[in-house]
Amino acid sequence: MQTHFTIDCVILTFDEGKLKVLLAERNEYPYKDWWALPGYFVNKYEEMEDAVARILFEMTGLKDIYMDQLAAFAGVKRHPEGRILTVAYMALVQMEEVKNKIASLTSYMRQLKWFSVDELPELAFDHREIIDLSLDRLKKTISFSTTPYELLPNKFTLTQLQQVFEALLNKKLDKRNFRKKINNLGYLKELNEVQKGVSYRAAKLYSFDKKKFQKQFSQD
Amino acid sequence: MQTHFTIDCVILTFDEGKLKVLLAERNEYPYKDWWALPGYFVNKYEEMEDAVARILFEMTGLKDIYMDQLAAFAGVKRHPEGRILTVAYMALVQMEEVKNKIASLTSYMRQLKWFSVDELPELAFDHREIIDLSLDRLKKTISFSTTPYELLPNKFTLTQLQQVFEALLNKKLDKRNFRKKINNLGYLKELNEVQKGVSYRAAKLYSFDKKKFQKQFSQD
DNA sequence: AATATAATGTGTATTTCTTACACTATTAAA
């Protein structure tokens, strides 16, 4: 038995204090004119991860994006023409980088747009379920992973970092306790720079020390 | 583009103080005579979960087995004849139940055998990688999931439960601290029964209260 | 009946982590 084989990408970023996902407006049957996750067929001799990278490049103009497989969705009734198996991936990008790049629109999608994850339109196929799964996954792993730092610019304030945690965990955190905990983890580097362009006291900038992070997690 | 579509199952249980996985000896090209995960093609109009249930029934004689999707594996070079996409599932069973059932051998496999996960033979395809992934996944989720109880008989001793944790986490735990913690979770029921057939002091039996467990996790 | 064996079952003190909580400092704009 054979099946059609596609990739769908939940591309997430953090912008304006909110977690956002990139959606495409479909220009093709079925679900024409609906919003959907960016995705497409995998070519015969193409590795799945390469197909993901290809789609991510088309959508964001970026290479070497962080990605993580979520799950396979293979419902017989996903598509009116018969089973189309899709492997869903989650990708995390920095809004700063995306802003300078241009996405290539294709015949099968009319436009791309970032939506806040708590203001999603109705979505094609089972794409809502896929996004929910990715948010669940992030929520569970956030404390032990690099995800917050993939979503933020390379230099960020502690308040921005806290906002990422709050958006993913969907609850408010105490500022002092959050900073204490983050400091104890020991993989933030305090920079000799401050935020610019704000009309109030500027916050110190920090960067993420990936090496120290990995050292801690390689011991388990 | 179309691809062949199969399911592979990592069927795990706990027996003789060890975590064990069920493997099949292949009777077919490629990897003829090698040990492999039980698995097979998904039929055209069959839901993926139904295919998993079908394979699990053939292998163990059991229905309604706990299962969880692990990941899709789709490497172009997995199979010499071209891409065969497989969705790997993890299934957990109680050895007690399996022992009374008969598996149905098929033309493509010669025999089934339980292997301790730390004494695995060389495996066909990327099946070793799949097993490693399932063990990783279990390790990460064990404290917040029903997995230990899916692997054990319905009535079990605290020492057995501790052994499951130790096998999954791959480290020794302190008996008193383990019991204190398990007790605080509050979803174990102490039964008025003790272990039988041992030549030393018999341990009390406990059962898992699934309702209380779910109540706790529905609040997050 | 006495003894040996093998695993069960139990408490406390120490340290670490988590939580709750409110005010001063700094910058830019008006």
Add this chain to the structure above:
DNA sequence: TTTAATAGTGTAAGAAATACACATTATATT
């Protein structure tokens, strides 16, 4: 100079995690 807006900081109380040793009990052996 005043106002507005966010940055940045410490402490006390409670909860959870860790380290650690011995008496108890059922069976098997002599």
